[in-house]
Amino acid sequence: MDKIPQKLIESLMELGLLESEAKIYIALAIMDNAEVKELINLLGLSKPNTYEGLRMLEEKGLVVLINTRPMAYQVTPPDIGLEMLLKTHLDAKKEAQKLFSTMDKEKFVEKSRETLLHVFGEKSIDFKIKDMFDSATKSVFMISSPQYIKYIEILTEKKLKLDITIFSEGKDTEEALKKFFMDKEGNFQIISEENIANIHSSKITGPQELKEYKEALSMFEYKNMMVLMIDDSEIMYVMPFSQDSLSAITTKNKSLITLMKLGLKDITHQLSKN
Structure with a gap:
């Protein structure tokens, strides 16, 4: 057939x-x-x-x-058949989660070690973003392009402290965020891609640095970029590069998160002044 x-x-x-x-x-x-x-x-x-x-x-x-x-x-x-197949997968997922959570890692390796960074590929990024938003209980910090706004809807029923910066040239994005933030605690701002691109340009001291800076910017694809921090306990960074497939890194390492928080505060402060 x-x-x-x-x-x-x-x-x-x-x-x-x-x-x-x-x-x-x-x-x-x-x-x-x-x-x-x-x-x-x-x-x-x-x-x-x-x-x-x-x-x-x-x-x-x-x-x-x-x-x-x-x-x-x-x-x-x-x-009916498709529901049965889906239920089989969901049941298997629950059982696997249960077994993973109770598995004794020391039976497999002599010494358990904390992973500093986790890498996510294009097919898993979407699931990781949703998982982070679902797990948020206190706060969400986010700097991103408009393509990630769709995930904010997950937060509709949650009372969280929000700090969200979106870089966009469109009025539709601003209106959508204003509507969402009407009854929410926190801050949001819309800034242009140009402001992001020029955020470090004032610190450039010579023509060679300017050339290297422009070369680096030419590789950026801002529509792919996102920085997401949940409850000050986990950070995700989706790379803003022009490439065929997206990639992202996450960390729960407290020292790294503390350092990244300081850098992110500096960035948002500079953006708010531009």
Whole structure:
């Protein structure tokens, strides 16, 4: 069956099905029920792969055997089947979290050590940002481009001290922040990218430094940048570089956070004066 969308197959594989299982499930979802020989002819799968795929789908509760001679199966409708697959993943997540939290690290390494920095790639940054906002209980400090404003909605029901700086040229960003901050404690400001770019230029003393400074700025992609500090206990820095994939670092190291806080206060002070 060449007409099955490849993206649909890949989506089911992301939910834990093998490719053959995904194809069988989709075919049955289209037909509602079918004999095994129909599926073999329709999908071009081998007989062993088809029977094994049906066995695994039946084990997951996604298909039901409705006849034995000839063997025929009926599908669990996709609106139910997808929920079942998702629940399997969520249950596995809870169990894994529980086991990770109780695992004795000393059984694996002689000496447990604190990781100074954690690195996050493009696919995991989104989840880490949401996790940090979800875990905030006291305060949020943030300097970022408008693309990260969407995460602020997570804070709607929380009473936190907020200090948020967004660099943008658009009025829509300012209006969105004003609306959000109406009943919130804290500060916010909108500043231009030019102000950020020139924040250190006054300290440049010679033409060579100016040249190097401009070369460095040319590599920056401010739409990617974000600095996020939660409860003065964790900081995330999303790199503002022009590159194909985003990367970020986080730390919970108290000494590093103290030093970074001082630097961030200096930056926001200079920005507020410009």
